[in-house]
Amino acid sequence: MEKFIHSIDEKNKNLKSSFNLPSFKDNLNEEQFNVINNIEGPMIVIAGAGSGKTRTITYSVAKLIQQGIKPSEIMLVTFTNKAAKEMLKRVENLLGKPPQGIWGGTFHSLANKFIRMYTNLAGLKPKYTIIDQADAYGLMKLSIEKIFPHHKLMNFPTPKICYKILSNSINCNKSIRQVLEWKFPISVQ
Numbered sequence: 357m358e359k360f361i362h363s364i365d366e367k368n369k370n371l372k373s374s375f376n377l378p379s380f381k382d383n384l385n386e387e388q389f390n391v392i393n394n395i396e397g398p399m400i401v402i403a404g405a406g407s408g409k410t411r412t413i414t415y416s417v418a419k420l421i422q423q424g425i426k427p428s429e430i431m432l433v434t435f436t437n438k439a440a441k442e443m444l445k446r447v448e449n450l451l452g453k454p455p456q457g458i459w460g461g462t463f464h465s466l467a468n469k470f471i472r473m474y475t476n477l478a479g480l481k482p483k484y485t486i487i488d489q490a491d492a493y494g495l496m497k498l499s500i501e502k503i504f505p506h507h508k509l510m511n512f513p514t515p516k517i518c519y520k521i522l523s524n525s526i527n528c529n530k531s532i533r534q535v536l537e538w539k540f541p542i543s544v545q
Contacts, residue, residue: 376452377422380415388412392419410439414446421455428457437462492519 380392391401391412399416403409413432420430432447434440444460459466468486475482487495497515500507513521517540524535 374453375418375421375455376450377418378415378450380419384411384415388415392416395419410443410446413443414450417447417455417458418450421451426457427455428459430455431459431466433461433463433466435462437465440465489519496522 381389384392385408388408388411391399392415395416401409401412401416403412417430417432421427432440432443434443440461444454444458447458447460448454459469461469471478471480471484472482475484493515496519500512500515500518504510504512521532521535521540524530524539525532528535530538
């Protein structure tokens, strides 16, 4: 913790005075209070529905700002856009104004943001496109129709199955044949 706190620039210690900071002890239960008082760098909060995860996370952000951490050095990551927007809104309400520069969003949106910032380092063109699963199925269908125009007469796998085969091949670093033998053994005869 000491190393973490010493990483704060002196000029950022006054940052906390520009926000309304809540009374942590009065607004949190004992477990939540323990979480926000034991932040030692990156943290993950895992708990069941209705247990106060979002409250704990938003108060953790306030605690970090109270300690002088710049909002641009804080990242809130969640699974859905709705949850990400809710967390950022709660942080803003708690602090009395938006903490400019805070990184918040879903895993996918933040990863995309990083990739867009560093496309050259990733070996990508700046205007790449990310497609969703429905688009991927559609492209697979078009590819099958182009390569095998009579695929419907051939008992050919559906675009969805072909997509799953290709996805497994890429994700597991296996050849198409290896994936077929592993996931679809009936088809390899």
